[in-house]
């Protein structure tokens with residue numbers, strides 16, 4: 001039995017759909033969700049449903065019983081997920097899960113000096129807990145979703161150009177769908193035990209590169225401006241963005257400028273058996289359907 005947490009989220013749903021598309025039996029997949037009403041479409045596909053909340057240890061024990069492989073999708077509540085993740089790893093261990101696959105994230109700086117330490121902390125701690133647990137593991141060091149890039153570029157990027165404090169830093173961003181498809185390969189395949197995979201693109205692009213790509217897509221010059229962190233924060237505040245959102249955007253800008261997501265590799269490509277979608281392909285598709 002493959003059990004998948006976060007099954008009602010974007011990543012979890014994609015993984016389940018890829019498993020089904022690749023011929024994995026629906027009855028051998030268990031989707032863990034905290035709100036049963038969100039699972040109707042999954043049940044219609046023949047996938048088993050279990051209710052489990054990262055905050056409720058006992059619910060996880062029930063949800064994970066009889067699991068061979070567990071796909072543990074990291075929680076979305078950044079402030080609370082430290083304890084939540086501890087619950088998931090401990091429950092998996094208590095249930096005798098053989099192999100745990102965890103969606104972690106790409107980075108170079110594991111210390112509190114990282115501009116995204118708040119986001120990083122739970123991932124780093126969870127990786128350690130998993131490795132100490134004695135269960136077989138696969139750590140997926142997911143790069144930033146390309147799907148999230150348009151929010152850094154702004155709603156009117158064709159008119160305003162790019163205004164983002166990423167400096168000359170680059171990112172090997174990849175689509176969530178490609179990372180989910182590769183995850184389905186890890187779950188249904190063999191030989192992935194006790195490995196860390198870097199799920200990044202095989203190319204790394206700067207925001208100047210992205211401006212050039214957008215210039216081609218929009219047929220006019222799109223400029224990239226790096227305002228620096230302080231001016232970026234002030235400008236976003238004047239535009240009315242709430243402080244926690246500004247902090248996240250400024251943090252990711254600083255992280256990209258420091259090269260946190262610049263590492264490229266071929267793990268994703270190997271698992272997919274093809275090139276991951278490029279930044280150019282993604283942006284072309286995105287802006288042809290969102291203009």
Ligand SMILES: NC(=O)c1ccc[n+]([C@@H]2O[C@H](COP(=O)([O-])OP(=O)(O)OC[C@H]3O[C@@H](n4cnc5c(N)ncnc54)[C@H](OP(=O)(O)O)[C@@H]3O)[C@@H](O)[C@H]2O)c1
Nearest residue numbers: 006007008009010011034053054055074075076143144145
């Ligand atoms: N690499 C990146 O660029 C990037 C970007 C954003 C997020 N992430 C991380 O990757 C994860 C997956 O991405 P995604 O796009 O699928 O996110 P998502 O659509 O927000 O899905 C998050 C999933 O986690 C579930 N969840 C949250 N808290 C839970 C809890 N206490 N107990 C049980 N389930 C809980 C949610 O359940 P509900 O449906 O009930 O809410 C949902 O199914 C995120 O949760 C986050 O940790 C990565």
